[in-house]
Amino acid sequence: MRYNARVVRPVCRPDIENGSVVVEGDIINYVGPRSGAPPGRDVELGDAILAPGLVNAHTHLDLTVFRGRFRGLPFFEWIRKLTEARAALSPGELLDSARDGIREGLLAGITTYADTAPNDAPFEAMRELGVRGIAYREVFGPDPKQCESSMRWLREAVAAMRAMKTPLVKVGVSPHAPYSVSDALFAEVATFAKSEGLPLATHVAESEDESRFVTEGEGAFAAFLRGRDITVESRGRTPIDVLERCGVLGAYALLIHCVRCDDRDIATIAKHDCGVAICPVSNRTLGHGAAPVRAMLDANIRLGAGSDSMASNARMDTLHESRLALGNRAGDHAAWMLATLGGARALRLDHLVGSLEPGKQADLASFAWGADASAPTRADFVMVAGRTLVRDGRPNRAHSQDAD
Numbered sequence: 520m521r522y523n524a525r526v527v528r529p530v531c532r533p534d535i536e537n538g539s540v541v542v543e544g545d546i547i548n549y550v551g552p553r554s555g556a557p558p559g560r561d562v563e564l565g566d567a568i569l570a571p572g573l574v575n576a577h578t579h580l581d582l583t584v585f586r587g588r589f590r591g592l593p594f595f596e597w598i599r600k601l602t603e604a605r606a607a608l609s610p611g612e613l614l615d616s617a618r619d620g621i622r623e624g625l626l627a628g629i630t631t632y633a634d635t636a637p638n639d640a641p642f643e644a645m646r647e648l649g650v651r652g653i654a655y656r657e658v659f660g661p662d663p664k665q666c667e668s669s670m671r672w673l674r675e676a677v678a679a680m681r682a683m684k685t686p687l688v689k690v691g692v693s694p695h696a697p698y699s700v701s702d703a704l705f706a707e708v709a710t711f712a713k714s715e716g717l718p719l720a721t722h723v724a725e726s727e728d729e730s731r732f733v734t735e736g737e738g739a740f741a742a743f744l745r746g747r748d749i750t751v752e753s754r755g756r757t758p759i760d761v762l763e764r765c766g767v768l769g770a771y772a773l774l775i776h777c778v779r780c781d782d783r784d785i786a787t788i789a790k791h792d793c794g795v796a797i798c799p800v801s802n803r804t805l806g807h808g809a810a811p812v813r814a815m816l817d818a819n820i821r822l823g824a825g826s827d828s829m830a831s832n833a834r835m836d837t838l839h840e841s842r843l844a845l846g847n848r849a850g851d852h853a854a855w856m857l858a859t860l861g862g863a864r865a866l867r868l869d870h871l872v873g874s875l876e877p878g879k880q881a882d883l884a885s886f887a888w889g890a891d892a893s894a895p896t897r898a899d900f901v902m903v904a905g906r907t908l909v910r911d912g913r914p915n916r917a918h919s920q921d922a923d
Contacts, residue, residue: 538552
């Protein structure tokens with residue numbers, strides 16, 4: 520199949536006017552001018568930009584149903600309310616929420632999802648709807664005494680998920696955050712991830728509350744844990760330092776947020792070649808500030824953009840997140856890079872996706888030429904691994920091999 524568009528945007532090299540991407544099965548075998556494309560059946564995408572599928576480097580698909588809820592609360596109260604609300608949902612409701620999140624993402628051109636959740640819903644929804652992604656199983660345990668039971672639960676959950684993994688959807692692990700995971704549990708999860716070859720992701724350096732908790736052993740999180748008879752003490756110079764000491768950074772971790780990172784933290788992240796998922800809209804919504812994006816790019820950190828959950832965002836739109844993160848400091852090509860190849864590098868999937876290159880997976884998305892950059896991103900056509908999931912701006916519910 521030859522997919523033809525006014526502009527083909529490989530991302531890894533300059534745009535190609537009147538270009539074609541030729542797909543055989545689930546693999547790209549040509550990217551270039553239409554005039555030089557090998558013979559094939561033509562699919563005309565018209566006055567459009569044909570690009571790699573976008574990458575959402577961090578989301579919580581099972582929380583889509585909570586869009587707009589709990590706004591305006593302090594971070595500690597917000598996260599407690601959200602945790603309680605999720606616990607009240609049935610497995611079926613969580614699955615429906617995750618499905619809704621993926622459908623929304625597909626219509627914005629997102630083909631790859633890095634999701635963290637303590638349940639099966641996002642993993643099941645990604646497998647069912649034919650998208651690509653990593654389902655990081657979240658684990659909690661702020662009390663060192665919980666470490667053994669938390670690890671037993673995690674091993675059982677991961678084993679069950681791995682029995683159902685697919686070529687498109689990988690299984691990972693996610694010790695939630697420094698305020699909900701003890702040093703002992705961080706170290707055990709890191710060892711488990713390294714020994715089993717599992718991707719690891721964790722929320723870190725997101726808020727002032729978290730930094731106070733780690734550096735001073737004080738604040739709302741500390742008071743809450745002390746109320747449960749859990750000892751809280753200062754644990755390190757910064758949250759990044761704690762992760763390094765516990766061996767988490769040595770597992771090539773995906774570090775989510777990284778708002779409160781100084782130059783030393785950035786150097787530490789770069790030294791360990793970790794990925795970072797920034798979430799500009801969520802961080803702004805919750806009043807956390809903005810990650811030091813320019814310093815991270817200058818340090819050649821594997822940087823991608825994520826939406827976070829819809830509980831702290833209005834829409835799932837990776838290209839919008841990328842433009843917001845970069846502001847006026849770079850041209851739009853840099854935003855496309857962050858939303859595609861940047862996210863793929865952060866997830867260590869760039870050998871498969873993130874750019875249009877022969878030999879890579881056929882994950883494609885097309886967008887109307889000249890669309891307003893300030894408007895929500897909308898895709899007219901979306902393909903994952905050679906299967907059309909969006910056609911003419913609508914979900915292709917058949918999810919079958921192209922029959923254009």
